[in-house]
Amino acid sequence: MSSLVELPSELIDAIATSLPSSDLLNLRLTCAELDAKSFHQFTEGYFRAKQFMYSRYALDALVEISKSRLGRYVRAVSLGPEFSQPDLTDRGHMGEARNRILEWLKEYENDNRQMERTGLDNLMLHEAFQNLPNCEGIEFRDYSLADYGTDSFGEASFNRNVGQDIVNLREPYPFRSLSRAFTLTLEAAQAARLWIKWVIVQVADTYELCRPALEFPRPPKELDTFTFSHLRVFKVSINNGYAQTAEDDSLRRYTDFLARTPQLRLLGLSFLSYYDTAEIFNRLVSASKNLTELEVISMYVSEDELLEPILRLAPTLRSLRISGVILHTGTWQSVYGRLRDDMRLTKIEIECVEDVNPISYLGTDKVARYSGQTEICYDGPDMKHFLNSLTNCIVSTDGNGGSLTGIDPRYFVV
Structure with a gap:
């Protein structure tokens, strides 16, 4: 045997x-x-995909992994911002236990501040990516996203030294700036001449609202666009409060970066604020050539402002996701009709209004509209029939309400 x-x-x-x-x-x-x-x-x-907090402790771990035999097996690196202020008093931590925790946190935070002041984080990121030859994906995210697990380097250390119930890892710590991690990491990948295929930025709408916009690295030489010329997926959360300022045209940074991504096929745009999104959306989509997939999340626009950039992609676009988009002018029926007539989509995901009930306020003539959201998805050869069913079934007075009665149940995402 x-x-x-x-x-x-x-x-x-x-x-x-x-x-x-x-x-x-x-x-x-x-x-x-x-x-x-x-x-x-x-x-x-x-080790195919590893997650790291943006801290001295976690970046040390990233460097050590990259220098070991495990480095060549890492395909994706995720980086997240720091933890929130610890809440000790409300959880009954007093006396010696409280002093021990505060001392550990103070030392930890001093290490991180010193790391950034001296530029050590920049050196560590460059060293790590030089030793990750097969890394093809980079992600930046915060801990408010539920699937950011406890297997990330940094979080487990907090649980051991401080206690899982004390530090709220679902809220970002204000000292850390995602923009710094974003810029230095992409610069490190560019310096290592990695073949990066996807970059994803996912943050909650409560984070980075008062922070500088993302700074994209420029190639060391004008013609040296190797690293991001292979990029196929780019999803980004946009702080539109910084996108159009005269003194800091960060929107230009996005368009310049997109101009260096000729193989980009999927563009995902998630706005942290509903307002002032039309021009940003138009310019970013215009800067992206040959897209086959587009995701749009959280906008307050007119029907034309939504559709005109999308319709320009008609020759290549095959997949469209629309979520949290509110029309202030126009109707969804018209949107679906124009997508049916002018596009050649094979997959579509839409966050639709499932039901609308007018509710009169007591003693007034004002009417509130209650709506429940439903995700509808279709992926198949009969897109025109599906969009036609949406156009015929949704009846609305303001362009954002309606009924989905009559639509085939298989189109609903459960």
Whole structure:
């Protein structure tokens, strides 16, 4: 009877796939041969994509991983901002325990401030990306997003030293600036001449509202656009409070960057404020050539302001997602009709109004409109029929209300 060690690597890899992390660790500690045969599954499961807080502790870990044999297996790096102010009093932490926690936090924060003042974070990011030759994706996000797990470097350290119930990792700490992490990380990837295929920025609308806009790195040489010339996916949360200021035309930074991404196929734009979005949307879409997918989230625009940039993409655009978009002029029926007649979409996702009920305020002639949101999705060859059903079924008085009665239930996303 063959022993476990004698099994071929393919079977060991299949076994390792079904093991929980503790058992996989024990298997790899058994002997050098099992360590080697299970190494592929170990790297795929735990190092293909890694998450790091933007702190001295976490960036040290990033550098060490990059310098080890694990570095070449990392495909994606996620970076998030810092934690919020700790709340000790409300949780009953007093006396010696409180002093110990505060001392640890003070030392931790001093390390991070010193790291940024001296530019050590810049050096560490450059060193790390030089040793991540197969990294193809970079993500920037905050902890308000529920799927940012406790496996990120930095969060586990807080749980050990401070306590999970004390520091609120769902709120960003005001000292950290996402724009700094964004700029330095992209510069490091550019210096390493990595083949970056996707960049995603996801932040909550409560974060970065009073921060500088994102600063995109410029190529060291005008013709050296290697790193981002391969970019195929770019999703970004836009702080439109900074997008059109005369003294700091950050919108130009976006368009210049997009001009260096000839292979970009998916553009996702999520606005942190509903207002003043039309010009930004128009210019960013105009700067993106040959898009096949477009995502638009949170805008307050007219029907024409929404559709004109989209219709210019008619020759190539095949997938469209619209979410949280409010029309102040025009109607959704007209939007669907124009998409039906002028586009060649094969996939569409729309956040629609499921129901509208007029509610009169007591003693006044004012009417409030209650609406429930429903995600509708269609992916198939009969797009014109689907859009025609939307056009015929949604009846509205203000362009933002209506009824979905009569639409095939299979189009609803549950």
